[in-house]
Amino acid sequence: MKNKTADRMKREDVPKNQKWDLTALFETKGEWEKELQAVKEDLSNVTMYKGRLQESAKVLLDCLEAKEKLLERFNLVSMYADLRLSVDNTETERQKDSAKASEARSELNAVLSFVENEIIALPEEKVKKFKEEEQGLQLFEKYFADLHERKPHALGEETEEVLAALGSLFSAPYNIYNRGKLSDMQFDSFTDEEGNEWPLSFALYAGKYSSSPSTEVRRNAYDSFNKTLNQYKHTFAAAYAANVNHEVTTARLRSYDSVTDMLLQPQQVTKEMYHNQLDVIQEELAPHMRKYANLKKRVLGLDKMAFADIKAPLDPDFKIETSYEEASETVKEALEIMGPEYMDMINTALTERWVDYADNIGKSTGAFCSSPYGAHPYVLMTWPDTMRGAYTLAHELGHAGHFYLAGKNQRMVNTRPSRYFIEAPSTMNEMLLSNHLLSKTNDNRTKRWVILQQLGTYYHNFVTHLLEGELQRRVYKLAEDGEPLTASVLSEQKVDVLKKFWGDTVEIDEGASLTWMHQPHYYMGLYPYTYSAGLTVSTIVSKQMIEEGKPAVESWLNVLRAGGTLKPLELIKKAGVDMSKPDPIREAVDHVGSLIDELEGSYSGQ
Structure with a gap:
């Protein structure tokens, strides 16, 4: 071996x-x-x-x-x-x-x-x-x-x-979670169908193996990954329960009607807006995503659609491998529509080491952008050697551009908008990257690949993070009702959330029940659902940019420059979207459905 x-x-x-x-x-x-x-x-x-x-x-x-x-x-x-x-x-x-x-x-x-x-x-x-x-x-x-x-x-x-x-x-529960996840957890290596041995880490599983073209690699990595998670589930459940109980207790001490009211107040979002995101997307997106899962199963010839296969590439023989340097150039080209001020920042970020993209032992998983006032932003990611990494880079540079412009135009106290809006500038850059890649090719297979990347963005924000948000909604209700939040309770709730969304199209196994252990977002209040709000906004505004050009771009830049001077509804209205109603959410969900229909059409007759 x-x-x-x-x-x-x-x-x-x-x-x-x-x-x-x-x-x-x-x-x-x-x-x-x-x-x-x-x-x-x-x-x-x-x-x-x-x-x-x-x-x-x-x-x-x-x-x-x-x-x-x-x-x-x-x-x-x-x-x-x-x-x-x-x-x-x-x-x-x-x-x-x-x-x-x-x-x-x-x-x-x-x-x-x-x-x-x-x-x-x-x-x-x-x-x-x-x-x-x-x-x-x-x-x-x-x-x-x-x-x-x-x-x-x-x-x-x-x-x-x-x-x-x-x-x-x-903040101890969050620190305990991170210390356990990034310092203590050691994952067993696994083998592929040829007997080759592969090392495993949180970052490697999330960034590489979960979307491997090899069914054997995906499923074996998944099994090894969940074997280790299972050993830590009671400790992680205790940490998460401590965090939730602290929030619930604080809400009662401060005389809020519920912990949800308390957590939504700094976002300056109504409960109706919050529930709209969770309810409309789960109900109306589920049929589209089930159709997508069935398409994957058929095209890839899978014996079943296992949870380990959800991120399987639909065209496994076609991937655009690229270096960080090449992807950086592509991202720059895609964002040129944003104008000279924004592009100066992007160029500087990519040439003066604002980005940390290595994969090393002990590095935090996923990706983030930190933007200290009075200095420039910093981006953390792990480079995956494929064009998918360009989407991550564009996303985090979206956060960087947002706070760079806000920092230049506002004093510190006015730079941070509601968390409800935070993911709009980042997902906007993903939309622009997709539009750019589509405009550069006439090759049907490449176009199909780009659609798949777009669906990857929607899956991440409209499914992964949104279903995290649904679990949170349930967890806070259980905690307020006095239900102990044990590992088995969290896993049971997660299984129910996943089954209601996927129906019988995806096999929800024990490993799927542990996905509440994957993300640190649960320790950040009502953060996960806001990804879907941001992507709803960027879906609609990016269309405006492509159709209207400079006027729509300038409106968007003014929204970014406004920082935290406006409440989210007012801020987003400046970009031409009214999030007080479910209509924009439905429009975004319909867009996802149209992408899946287009994808299915490209495979007709196969």
Whole structure:
């Protein structure tokens, strides 16, 4: 038996060009340590205003500006520690540094909590008067409005300070999940039909083997992957249960009607909008996806459509292998429609090491973009050697472009829009990449491949993440009803969610029941369902861009520049979409159906 793939690299062996350059944050770790200490010492620049915010408009403005400046500095400190850990979770020193930053974050939040507590306590008339007296306070308009909405749920100043101080404790479930997943889990290698041995990791399974053209590789990797997950399910369930119980308890303490109300409030989304995403897509997309699953089974000649086969490539003999460098050029070409300012950022990101794309031991799975205010964005991904990686790169650069433009046009307090909108700029770039690839070819097989990539995007956001959102909806209801969230309960609920969506077209086995262990999103509040909201928006706006050109592009760029100055409904309306109704969701689902119909037509007669 021979080992098909070399062992994964250690972080220190990764070539420089595959690693991001963190010197934009701090030149050395020593500088980082000095700034961490300096930020803590400079807390007095803000605490000197404690108990005084009602004195005058000038005092209030000075306090807010001092706090913002301090948080800008700490944001870079925190980001540096988090980014260093994300590329090597096995190194003790990085773990310690991240823990230091986390403790400092809790300390800062506790000490600075007086600012929001005192503003919430101010009479509305006084705040209005202060804004009239000091023009600078008008730049904090959205901030004041958000605090006003939280006012009915605020606790006493001492209680708020205590809760803020316990921040690192409340984030422990997420940290335990990541530590277990990225540091402790070791997966057995597996063999293919020829007896070749393949190494396995979270990143390799998600990024490579789950979509392998070989049925043997997909299913054997799946079995080995789930064998290890099964050994950790009780620990992971306990971590997730702790996180949910904390959220449910906090919602009750703050007198929200439900934990869902509490988690939706910062998103500034109505429950109707939330339920629309979950209900409309599950009900109306399911028939299309079942049709797609049956097509795969027929074309690939599978004995059954196993859960391990869902991401099988429909045209396994056709794949566009590409290097990171070649894919970068393709992404740049696809995004040229966005104009010179946006493209300057993209070019810089790809040439000045904003992207970390190596595969090394201990690296976080999946992909993300972190955008510290006052510095440039950073993208983490693992390069898969295929054009599918170009979609991941385009997606994360969508986040980068969003916060780059918001950061250039807004002060820090106004850069972050509702999470409901966050995935629109990222999936927009995937839409533009597909349109570009289709425009470049007359080859039917290549066109079919592009449609499959588009369906990959919709599967990820309209199925994987949406069904995570459905599980969350059920889990919060169970927790509020007092049901213990054990591994068996979570697995039973996940099986039921999957069976209701896939019907009898896909075999939902024990491994499928463990998919609640795959993603960290469950520890981030009501995040998973927002992927479908973002993709709904980008589906419709990308069509407008292709049809209308520059005017639609400029409207979209203005939405990105607006950052967090508007609530999501208003923000998305600026791009010409009304998400208060289910119509856009239905339009997006119909688009997915049309892609599947087109795909099926290309296989007619086979």
